[in-house]
Structures are given as structure tokens and as C-alpha cells.
Amino acid sequence: MTRTLADLTHELLDYARQSGADAADALAVDGTSMTIDVRAGALENAERSEGVDIGVRVFVGNRQACVSTSDTRSDALKTVAERAVQMARLAPEDPYCGLADPAQLATEIDSAALELFDPSEEPAPAELQDMAQRAEAAGLSVAGVEQVISASAGYSNRALHLAATNGFSGGYRRSDIGMSCVALAGKGGKMERDADGDGRIFRIDLRSAEDIGRTAGERAVAALNPRRVKTGAYPVIIDERVSSTLIGHLLSATNGAMIARGSSWARQLMDQQVLPDGISLIENPHRARISGSKMFDAEGLPTRKRAIVENGVLQNWTLDLANARKLGLESTGSAARGTSAPPSPSVTNLELTQGTKSREDLMKEIGTGFLINSFIGATINPNTGDYSRGASGFWIENGEIAYPVNEVTVAGNLIDMLKKITPANDARTYLSRVIPSLLVEGLTLAGE
Template sequence: MTSTDQLALLDTVLAKAKAAGADAADAVIGSSISLSLGERLGAKEKLERAESQDMGLRVFVGHRQAIVSTSDFTKSSLEELTARAVAMAKAVPEDPFCGLAEPAQLARNWPKLDLCDTTEPSEAMLTDLVRAAEDAARSVKGVTNSEGAEAGYGRSDVAIAASNGFQGAYASSHFGLSVSVLAGEGTGMERDYDYSSTVYLADLDDPVKLGRSAGERAVRRLNPRKAKTAVVPVVFDPRISNSFVGHLVGAINGASIARGTSFLKDFLDKDVFAAGIDIVDDPHRQRGLRSRPFDGEGLPTTPAKLIDNGRLTMWLLDCRSARQLGLVSNGHASRGTSSPPSPAPSNLHMAAGKISRDKLIGEIKQGLYVTEMIGSGVNGVTGDYSRGAAGFWIENGELAYPVSEVTLAGNLKDIFKAITPADDLVFKYGTNAPTLRIDGMTLAGA
């Protein structure tokens, strides 16, 4: 079904909803195709292909709303869908904050973001990728076993229409490649991995380099030691440093702010990070993994600094959370077919700092370089932070030996203020950050 066909179908559904008694309505169609393939030790373990399409309809009767979804697009099914949605809306409690965006808020044009690669890979193409990656990983001296390699492709088409006059559609693609291997023998085995995720097939990391990286990471982790409990500087590898950006956006989600359940609820327009720290949400990045031309309610999307020179500048808002807070949505609504819109970020990154990674580590006499985090012990209400970690002990500015089974603890309010970013930012994930040093974290070890 083309985007034109999708929008025409949505118009028909909206008209049926209005005829059934809805005061207003919006609807979304999502269709997807995916192909994934996995091999282990050169033998195929997984080959899956899936295709789906769903429609979600949200109707409003006064200040009441209801949402229904279906994968059956026949005329009789859609008539039943609209009638059921209106009947449900009439029966639920009122929500004074629900409703569509005002027509003046809507996006009328949007940028082209180069989000869809028309290449659909064959099984043979994915097989070549996973074999090259796993073979390269297993060729690293010290690697003794493999958890396998996987490659995948997906395409998603989204169309949104609403009775306030909005209509929009776009398509996006996704390619991924990952490999995980083990080094050592018996109880002394260690595991590590690497992966690449892109919008275009041509932008995937070279599978041989990816595999070697995974193998070398696993071997470096052999024979880990225990670290003693201490308060030390901790450096986070870019593979996991982005988690701190994720903790920030969770705390500035408008829904959490409206409920009063965020440790940053009183910090708007205040310093949250140290001076010089910028964190950017950029929905318009070309070929960005989370780019979007408009948001889930048809509002325009705009690049913005969430943190500007250490200061928190905004909440992430959809229409409902904005109304709760007496504000205006800033185009961060995200939605699926079976749930109402809710605030969510797009492409996030913390800007690079002015110090090299080597110098960031070189200034540390005793500390920890973290390459893996375990668990999710973060309290979004208080900001308390406690997570398992593994990595390498730093002695006199050098990575000395692998360390495992330690716990890092603190409070995110203090952690954010203590962050120093290196200058090695690379855009590889949906959320990106350079190497980060956090001074004065509590390390619980032996």
C-alpha cells in the first residue's frame, strides 16, 4: 500500500468516526517488513522474515478518548472499529488534558531526511555479512567459542491523519550487524561483542573490522581481578557513556514532570551539568536512526539543545503533558497504533569536549575504565544510581588490568555535575556520547 493509499484510507476511517459520533479523531497506519539471519560456528541458526500492518484509531467525545487498533482493513471491520471506539469513548472517565493539536500548531511542510534505503538485502547478502564477522572474530588469538553473529534488515512505513487537518507519511529503513564471542577456557571464559546499526546498508561497519573488534574485546577481558571499595574517578567508554544521556531524557519527560515523579522536576532553567556541557536532540539528522520529519501528533520537529552550557532548557512534551504543565508542545510526541502519544526524544548526543581520551585517562592515578554496565538500578524519582560494571583498572594514567564484579553508586544530580567529556564523539547509535570521566564515584568491590 502506497503512502497515498494509506492516507486515503485514514481519511475514510476519520469520516466514519465522525459519522459515528466522534467530535474529533486521529489515526495512524504502520506497516513493516523485516528479515533477520543468524549463524553460529558457521551454521545457520535463524532465518526469519515478517510482514505486518496495523491501524490505530483514537477518537474523542468531549474530553473523553478511546483507542482501538486492527490489522483487518476490510470495510466491515473498519465500520465496527469506528463504532466500537466511539462507544468506548462515551464510557470512559473525562480527561481534561486530552485532545488533538490546534491547527495552527501543525506541520505544513517538512525536510527530506534520507531515511529509507530502497535496497532489500537477500538471504545470501546477510549470510556473507554474518560469516565475515564471525570468522574475523574467531580468528583472533585467544577466542575459543562463539555465541554467533546476526544481521537484519527492516523497513517501516508510517502514515498519520487527523480531523484537525494534518496528513503526513514517511518511510524508514534499518540495517544491523552484530557478533558475540568468548575467550578463554572453563570458568575463566569471558564474553564480549560489537555491533553496527545504520539506516543505509552501505553505512554498516566493515564486518571484518567489527568481528576483530569483538574478538579483541573478549580477549582483553581475560583474567579479571577484583577492585577494592573506594571513591575514584571513573571513565566510561563511548559504547556505554550514552546511558547517562538516556537517564537525563527519562528525567525530563513531560509526563513524569506533570506527575511530579522526576528528580529534576524543579530544575528547569537551572544548571544540571557543569558549564560547557551541551546535549542536543536532533530529529533532522540525515540518515539518523531516530530522525523524523514530524512528530506523532503532526507537529513540526526541530533540533534543540536540551542542555545548553550545563543548563536545562526544556521538558520533552507532547500535547497532553504540555497542557498539564500550562505549556505548549515542542514536537516530541511519539506513538504506536495501540496507545496514545507520549513524549520521546529523537537522535540524541552530548557534544564533544575539548580534552583527548588519552589525556582524560592520563590524569588519573587510580580509577576505573568501564566497558560494560549490568542491571538498571536507577531511581527516577530520587536520582539514586547503582549499577554493576566491568572494565579495566587505571594505574598512573594507563589501563593496567581487567576488572569485573564491581558496583558503581552515586546520585545522578551529583554525577551530572561531575561529568567531563572527551573530544572523541562518534555518531554510531540513536543516543551518542564521547568518552566521559566522572570524578568521585563510589566503587563497591572486594
């Protein structure tokens, strides 16, 4: 491709204005991805994809429409712009849509300091296959593992550029490399499986294939011969592997789109206690070598570090421009989008205040309870926060893991649950979401 992504977006904006758009923005993404799957030591599947996607959002008065294409020829871009304007003229009016004011736009858009792209050479397919094979072999080396049902390695890199008629123009590149392994232990009807994986921006930061495969195997073996537990109210520890899902329910409830629709259990909780005293939930989109980092959002606004919850008190919603306007507030620079749809609010990197005790210390404190390391499905009432999820993990007796448990339903109310969490100190700080294991008192377990 001789034209840059910036060239393509500006060309598309020119066509949009020529077609009658009052304003427009365009997003172009050029990506490559490669995935290798192995099984029984041999290559099972290899996939590679590459291409450019470009989309335009046009405004005609208070009406908007989005159209995307993978055809970057000039005549195709012109057709896309014309179609988008035609669609916008037929769309319902939306008094809240529109581009940012030029004074709102990000001015510091150089992403070099964020280290979002690994400049080293792209791994060859044979290298990825070797990584997956080593993970598989490590999983199979664990006593009790019958087979590894999936071992994969993958790599992707992509560049994007956003431009708009309000004057914004900026872009950056990202890369990712990762591995995963799923191991199966046991025989016949008494088989259990578990997994492990890792994904990083820089290959040098990636955990070893042997560590990933071995961990997957050990987890599968540890889950063998599960039991049921008696129905009752018990303290529950949500392992760090899945604790971010609990915090994710708070993030969904404080998403500006949910608040603007009036369909969130948190809609009346601004400036109220939602987490225990001393616990904060911080968004920081400027962490180096972290997948969620970015200098500007999908509307060209600057991203910034902010407290979603500070010392237990809810501070603000997560907002893009349209939902901020509906609520009479300012955007938090949280817009995200693809090439074929308008922006919507989304968080980047998160960090929950860690505690001073390990997960094992919390287990000793509760004596008896349930350690969850996997959730299955969910029934969440978005208006009331009533919560019910299938779960599996381990039963705790005398402060230690006693035996594996499955087929348990955990129930409570998110408003009450979140106020009673006690965080451990075991969060992995290299993840985009740094959330430790969480102790939640007095949940209802439905078992036998």
C-alpha cells in the same frame, strides 16, 4: 494492497466520525523485516515478517480510547472505529487530551532531505547470511576466542502515515540494515564474552562484517581474567559505548510525563545548573541519514532543533501536547506513539558537547580509576536521583589500562554526578545519540 496507507487512515477517520467521535487520528504502518542468524558457519535461524498495522485514537468529549488492528478490510476498519468510540464513552475524563489546533500543525513534512530510506534493492537472505558468516569468521580468527555465540544480520523497511480530523496528513518511509556479533573467549569457568554491532539507514555506510566480528573477538579476549577492586571512592570514566545511558537518566528525569506526575528528581531544576559550564545537550531531529530523524511528531507538530541543556543550564522539558497542557506549557514537538496507544514524550537525535581531550588523555589525568564499558542492571530512585549500577570494565593505573575488572557496583547521586562530568572527544557522530566518553569524579565503588 491496492489502497495506500493514506487511504486507510482517512477511511478509518471517516468511520470514527460516523460512529460518533468528536475528533480522531489514525496511524498506519506497513513494514517488512528480515533477520538471519548463523552459528558454526551454518544458518541457524531465518525470520521474515511483513504486514500492516493500523490504529485509531478517538475523542468523545474529554474522553479518549485507542484500538488497533492488522485487518485492513473496510468492514474490519468500521468495527475498529465503532469499538474505539464505545470504549471512549466509558473511559474516565481527561481534560488534557485532544488533537493539536490546526495552527500548530507542521507544514513542511517532506522527509526527502532527511534521507531516511535507502532506495537500493532490498538485500537477499543469502546476502545477509554471508554478512553474518563473515562476521562470525572474523570473530573466530581472534586468538583466544573459543566460539561466536551469535552472529546476525538484518534488514527492515517500513512506511507510515498519520492523519487526523484536524487536517493533518503526512507520512514517510524508513529503512535499516545492521549486523551484530557476540564472541566468547576463555575456557571452563573463566569465560568472558563481549559484542560489537552496527546499524545504518544506508547499506553503503555500514561497517564491514570483518571489522564487527574482529572487534567483538578482541573485546572478549581483553576481558579475560578479571579481578575485583577495593571498595572506595575513585574517578570513573564511562566509555563511549555506554555513556549515553548516563545522559539517558537526565532525559528520563526531564521527560514531561515524569514532571507532570511530580516523580522526577529534576522537577525543581528548570533554569538551574545540571551539567558543567560550557556543556550543552542538543536535540536535532533533522540530521540526514540518522535513525531518529523526522519532520513531524506523532501528533503532527513540527519537530525542531532545541537545547535541552545550554551551557550547563536546563532549558526545557520534553513535551507532547497532553503533558504540556498539564504543565501550562507548549509542546516541544516530541510526541511518539505506536498504533495501539496514545502519544507520549520522547527525544530524537541528541548531541552532547564534546571535549578537547581523548579518552586516553583523561585516563592519564586521573592516573588511577575505573573505566566502565558495560553496565548490569540499575537501581535509580526517580525522586532523589540516587544511583547504583553493576559495572564491569578495566582498572586504570598510572594512566593506562592495567587489567579487566568485574562485579563492581558504582554508586552516587545523579544530580551531583552530572554536574561533574568531563567529556572526551570520541563520540561517534553517525549515531543518533552522539555522546562521548565521560569522566565522573569521586564515585563510590563497591568491590572487595
